[in-house]
Amino acid sequence: MGRWEPNARGRLEQAALDLYVERGFEQTTTAEIARRAGLTERTFFRHFADKREVLFGGHSALREFIVSAVASSPDSATPIDSVIGALETVGALFLVRREYSRQRQAVIDANDELRERELIKLASLASTIADVLRGRGVGDLPASLAAEAGIAVFKVAFERWISDAGDADLSRLIRESFEELKAVTAGG
Amino acid sequence: MGRWEPNARGRLEQAALDLYVERGFEQTTTAEIARRAGLTERTFFRHFADKREVLFGGHSALREFIVSAVASSPDSATPIDSVIGALETVGALFLVRREYSRQRQAVIDANDELRERELIKLASLASTIADVLRGRGVGDLPASLAAEAGIAVFKVAFERWISDAGDADLSRLIRESFEELKAVTAGG
DNA sequence: GTGGTTGATGTCAGCTGCTGTCATCACTGT
DNA sequence: ACAGTGATGACAGCAGCTGACATCAACCAC
Numbered sequence: 434m435g436r437w438e439p440n441a442r443g444r445l446e447q448a449a450l451d452l453y454v455e456r457g458f459e460q461t462t463t464a465e466i467a468r469r470a471g472l473t474e475r476t477f478f479r480h481f482a483d484k485r486e487v488l489f490g491g492h493s494a495l496r497e498f499i500v501s502a503v504a505s506s507p508d509s510a511t512p513i514d515s516v517i518g519a520l521e522t523v524g525a526l527f528l529v530r531r532e533y534s535r536q537r538q539a540v541i542d543a544n545d546e547l548r549e550r551e552l553i554k555l556a557s558l559a560s561t562i563a564d565v566l567r568g569r570g571v572g573d574l575p576a577s578l579a580a581e582a583g584i585a586v587f588k589v590a591f592e593r594w595i596s597d598a599g600d601a602d603l604s605r606l607i608r609e610s611f612e613e614l615k616a617v618t619a620g621g
Numbered sequence: 622m623g624r625w626e627p628n629a630r631g632r633l634e635q636a637a638l639d640l641y642v643e644r645g646f647e648q649t650t651t652a653e654i655a656r657r658a659g660l661t662e663r664t665f666f667r668h669f670a671d672k673r674e675v676l677f678g679g680h681s682a683l684r685e686f687i688v689s690a691v692a693s694s695p696d697s698a699t700p701i702d703s704v705i706g707a708l709e710t711v712g713a714l715f716l717v718r719r720e721y722s723r724q725r726q727a728v729i730d731a732n733d734e735l736r737e738r739e740l741i742k743l744a745s746l747a748s749t750i751a752d753v754l755r756g757r758g759v760g761d762l763p764a765s766l767a768a769e770a771g772i773a774v775f776k777v778a779f780e781r782w783i784s785d786a787g788d789a790d791l792s793r794l795i796r797e798s799f800e801e802l803k804a805v806t807a808g809g
Numbered sequence: 810g811t812g813g814t815t816g817a818t819g820t821c822a823g824c825t826g827c828t829g830t831c832a833t834c835a836c837t838g839t
Numbered sequence: 840a841c842a843g844t845g846a847t848g849a850c851a852g853c854a855g856c857t858g859a860c861a862t863c864a865a866c867c868a869c
Contacts, residue, residue: 475828552744575804588769589769593762650854664819
């Protein structure tokens with residue numbers, strides 16, 4: 434048996450989410466999170482860069498998944514189809530996390546600082562996707578726009594998915610939103 | 622003559638920008654900004670919600686301008702054309718502020734916290750634009766997508782404008798980027 | 810003009826997020 | 840055994856930000 438209880442990081446994540454749900458993000462101190470996880474405040478900051486980051490641990494895995502999905506899409510695919518296709522694939526992964534996603538998103542939506550962090554994660558993701566597209570020979574401007582447009586579609590679809598009372602399929606919402614974007618930009 | 626020097630807010634903005642440029646955002650304390658402006662730290666926080674917000678004072682005017690431009694676009698215009706048209710118009714206003722914009726953007730780009738703040742301002746703007754479109758009878762989904770797509774175009778165009786060595790016209794870059802978005806989404 | 814009100818600022822105390830630094834001590838390999 | 844490693848604890852301290860109260864010129868009512 435180790436000197437300490439295992440999975441300190443996971444305990445901190447759980448304690449933080451619980452407290453953020455119970456009493457809100459701002460009303461929760463880092464010392465409280467650490468105490469509930471059976472650790473000290475200093476240790477909290479060894480595992481997470483700041484009080485917000487504890488909610489965004491899953492983002493790096495998501496990023497890697499999307500990057501490899503875009504990179505491995507067929508050469509015949511247009512840039513935007515590569516991006517939307519990758520996002521549809523990743524959308525399927527959210528199926529089983531619906532309730533967790535809702536809870537987490539409610540916490541984020543209730544606080545501006547957390548919304549800021551979420552937006553920069555998405556912007557950084559768009560930037561990475563654009564880089565991958567450029568690596569596939571896509572021009573600078575279309576790469577940026579395909580990536581930004583894809584993330585815009587994802588944002589809209591995700592919001593619909595979270596607020597949908599039923600059990601809509603995120604992948605399908607992404608596809609529908611993309612078709613709507615096509616319709617919206619096609620005019621003129 | 623007043624009891625205090627006039628334009629305290631403006632002095633704080635100038636002092637903050639100067640210090641951020643001179644030694645970087647993180648290396649500047651709010652006390653230093655206040656001191657350089659001839660005021661106290663407490664007064665700084667009476668004028669600005671936080672250390673970042675001092676760089677985003679012009680955003681509310683920009684927002685109002687864009688909102689009224691979208692609202693007053695002809696009924697015959699499609700949603701995306703209303704948005705792009707409004708952004709083109711606002712783009713013309715940046716003509717005379719090129720050097721200031723570059724300086725300010727360099728400060729923002731050098732710091733993640735400032736980039737977060739900028740992104741939430743743009744996201745909030747997109748949300749407001751979508752609301753205006755809905756008020757004009759546009760459906761929920763197309764309103765969100767036209768607004769998000771418009772902001773995506775603006776982001777890409779603004780970045781090109783800032784990094785362009787010459788003196789490109791922001792309005793023209795917005796138009797070009799929009800045409801490129803059309804081309805990118807038109808496939809399939 | 811006397812007196813009350815207002816509004817921008819100053820002063821001060823204090824909490825919280827976050828960091829640097831050093832100590833601790835189970836575990837690991839030799 | 841014994842030294843090294845790595846996760847954690849303990850403690851001090853800075854900077855961002857807030858609440859509460861004081862100050863005092865300008866303005867207004869009379």
